[in-house]
Amino acid sequence: MKKLVNNPVNVVEEMVEGYVRAHPDYIKQLQSNDRALVNARETKENKVGILIGGGSGHEPGFLGYVGEGMADGVAVGNIFASPSPDPILEVTKAIDKGAGVVYLYGNYAGDVMNFGMAAEMADLEEDIKVGMALATDDVASAPKEEKDKRRGIAGEFFIYKAAGAAADFGYDLEEVVRIAKKANQNTRSMGVGTSPCYLPQTGEPSFEIGDNEMEIGLGHHGEPGIEKGPLETADKIADRLVNDILADIEITKGEEVAVLVNGLGSTPKMDLYIVYRRVEQILSERGIKIYRSYVGDYITSLEMGGCSVTLMKLDKELTDTIDHPVNCPMFVQK
């Protein structure tokens, strides 16, 4: 395992420091907590604040998505570990402009606990209204009947996009939460892992996999998937991922989707576009219309190999959020 780091204990601090210094017009650290980052431009009065966060190692998730049209602030955790309630609360106080704050995060036990505690503290100590919407897009992580037990993976990107736009449109807290939850309800992801990432502090791989194996449904932290087997072609992998998604959510002929083919860290864009090619073919054969496509590294796991496919079923309201411009250090959409 080779990494371009100094002392592995300091990777998150040094990344955050580099990030803030690279993009001072976009992002600043709060003086009260160096894991609490907010948009360098003050959140508008009476706009609902959007707060995201989670463990580090998923860059551009999550700090890369603070900016115009997406999140107002982010709480930064250690590698693959939830941020503690403190930075969440500090960001909440900084971005609340009288309309409350919506927390968006993936459905992981640590995050659920810490964001929950921060929300309570915001309510009791600061009198700030907090809404929440969790990402539970990973089809592989629990049965269809238990969607609320599923993990959040790359589909979080669409939830940020939807909620960020809704807040910009001037919607109130309940509306922003409703739209974020609808985005999550309409979003499904399936991933495949081909090689592990390595944790900077231990040097240990996040999971074990054979030389010619792949694992379908693998989680973003190496959580076990649903099937291990020999590495298949890109087309067969895409077939599997898309078919599993379409077995889980009804998307009928003529309906529109947003597509995200997400790299897990070390997968070349060449491979991602080859996967996209087949995703587009399958959807096209079924008469499902692709409204907009995103292909690249959106939520990663350090240098993990593999990719995920995410579909968000669109209606007029979600389409408007997809069209909304964004200007973040790691993602810009005109």
Next chain:
Amino acid sequence: MKKLVNNPVNVVEEMVEGYVRAHPDYIKQLQSNDRALVNARETKENKVGILIGGGSGHEPGFLGYVGEGMADGVAVGNIFASPSPDPILEVTKAIDKGAGVVYLYGNYAGDVMNFGMAAEMADLEEDIKVGMALATDDVASAPKEEKDKRRGIAGEFFIYKAAGAAADFGYDLEEVVRIAKKANQNTRSMGVGTSPCYLPQTGEPSFEIGDNEMEIGLGHHGEPGIEKGPLETADKIADRLVNDILADIEITKGEEVAVLVNGLGSTPKMDLYIVYRRVEQILSERGIKIYRSYVGDYITSLEMGGCSVTLMKLDKELTDTIDHPVNCPMFVQK
């Protein structure tokens, strides 16, 4: 070596197909040649056309940089191999709007030959004026006195940006070439490789490297660097790369630069920002001002490990080109 591909012989065709289908509002294939891609929106009358290209496997370079504010078209080669003159000529014909076309590419023998032949054919057969500017930014690849023998690496991004803006500003062919050449003259890069990429067709690594080794000055196709040694910390690597650059080009206190910390393919953004952190410290200590920073995968080598640092020394004219907005499928700047 695990890749998400089908038949390795078809990786470039399938990537291009996926790419064009993912971004139909941005890019189209010419009917005359499927390796010839142009902006989906017609180039403006009397605007100088900007043509880029090179081997595949460097994505987002080069096809990712066709769009508003950057290139009007791209000729796509096989993996790490120059495009042949045919697609170059076809793109030239498609994007010439009476003001001529400027070719921008890296200084590699195959590219020099094929772009040169295409330029001759454009002149003789089509009566289209062609200008050229080569990227020769890799400090490690030839001595200071022989800058014109150097390879082009990630600094090409700044040259595209400068020339793309100059063409948009309405400058004529000579002016666009002058600015592109100035951008190249003012740009220096130094890279470090930590792990090879694997060629899809052969499965062979692009270079050999020990388990705990790094190679300073390694080229984008695995060309030998200038020094192999044990893997150093991110700070020491950044020191080496920036100091080698600053020994090669005089940038004095108070002068401004644009900075690019570029990942070679499989290097996490975490590591790139840790490297950036030290780059910023060094420049700051020397009183060199960073006008704008880019951190991420801009010109890669499939899944190669490592990064490069690029500095472009700015004057008013180049600063204006850096500020110019861009809207490409793989790079957007507001």
